[in-house]
Amino acid sequence: MLSLGRKHKRNSLTRLEAELAPRGRGVARLHRQPVWRAAGRLTELPQWAGSAAALGFLTLTIGYGIVIGGHGRIVSDALLSAAGFGVEAVKLSGQREIDEFQILEALEIHEGSSLALFDAEGARERLNRMAWVKNASVMKLYPSTLQINIEERVPYALWQRGDLVSIINESGDVITDEVDGRYANLLLVVNHGAQRRAVEINSALAEVPELRPRVRAAFLISDRRWDLQLENGISISLPENNIDAALADLMKMDRESGLLSRDIVAIDLRLADRVTVRLSDEVAEQRKVMTGGKGRTGKKERDT
Helix, strand or coil: CCCHHHHHHHHCCCHHHHHHCCCCCCCHHHHCCCHHHHHHHHHHCCCCHHHHHHHHHHHHHHHHHHHHCCCHHHHHHHHHHHHHHECCEEEEECCCCCCHHHHHHHHCCCCCCECCCCCHHHHHHHHHCCCCEEEEEEEEECCCEEEEEEEECCCCEEEEECCEEEEECCCCCEEECCCCHHHCCCCEEECCCHHHHHHHHHHHHHCCCCCHHHEEEEEEECCCEEEEEECCCCEEECCCCCHHHHHHHHHHHHHHHCHHHCCEEEEECCCCCCCEEEECHHHHHHHHHHCCCCCHHHCCEEEC
8 A cells, every 4th residue: 555655656657657557565766767768858958059059169170170180370370469459560679770671570479460479588589699689578469569679789890800800889899790781881800819809009090080091990910909900902001009109100190291191011110219211112213323322311211
């Protein structure tokens, strides 16, 4: 005989369920939901649910393929660019010696690059590896602009050792070996060690501005003193000390007698009490003929 609770449950069953239910052995099977009843609930879902599920599955499949294929960055860049965050302008400041194309090449901006995903730190490191760049900064200006500030190294002189010529800064550090006509006005210092002492000879020549444009090169001799080579071929041997005084005396003689315009090949200023001038072979021969090969004036070197 069923209890009142069981009797109530039994009375709520359909006739078919009541017939199938076992007599006197509990009703565990009666609480199981029939398959046809669960399937019937699917008809209660909205009509768009199937399309949404299919779209979600397709989206997940495509996303998985993009990640596995390594195209996530490209797709993200494209989406952000389409949303108005693409790199559309690059503002440069501070560059003089560097070509703009070289900077843009170092930035590695591609079509469809987005500002949000742009690696500013990586771009700054690439710029700082450029020969002319002393320091660089890269800033993102949303929504679509990059601001690049360049601090360049200042060219101070040209340094030649052997056949190699480089542009150096004031400290003597090599900036680049790519030298063109733009740097022809820089003083050329020659021989090893000359790059570290370029300031010394440049400063001395700055005191005689009328001589500086006529100097083609300065040769460091035995790492002690300088020889100057003028544009007209005259070589000037400077003393180890008191360069300023020697150059001042030289320019005084030039103003008084036009010494640097004469047909001579060398001027020796190494001795404090005299200046030695060596004539060209042609002029020396002419003097020899005129003096009959006698006298000090017939020598290739004479004191003046």
